[in-house]
Amino acid sequence: MTFQFLPNFFKKIGLFIFVATGIPAFKKGYTEGRNAARGIENPDVYEVFTFWGFRITEPIYNILAVIGIFGLLLYLFSKDKKMDEFLTRIRFEALQVTFVLSALIIFLFLVFEPAMTINAQLLLEGQVILFLIINKAKKQWALPGDRENYE
Helix, strand or coil, X not given: CCCCCECCHHHHHHHHHHXXXXXXXXXXXXXXXXXXXXXXXXXXXXXXXXXXXXXXXXXXXXXXXHHHHHHHHHHHCECCCCCCHHHHHHHHHHHHHHHHHXXXXXHHHHHHCCCCCCCHHHHHHHHHHHHHHHHHHHHHHHCCCCCHHHC
């Protein structure tokens, strides 16, 4: 992506916001899909956990989802320390692997658990996390010596 206008440190801020706000929503989406596959009704008021006496409920999940998407946008629009053709190629290869693995995971769910539903937000968050892991791994394995200057 050539439209990057935020400094590099916003990558870490955006990633932290996404992960911190995405954990409850990820857990909720997975639980809803598993319950649907088993024929269990989802409760009207969903609560994954209580944090310091504060219950995480449905409206809070919706707010966390919006904040998580904002974190992804921060990550998306921030610059890398160095960006060249090699890193662009690594990024596109990571996108390809992410797409293939996502399609494979969905296929396996359809084969072994056809009644399970997948929440769109859960799927998107899972793909982004998978892309970040694959992209980081490809950078670590493919880059010569000074890897810190490419983050």
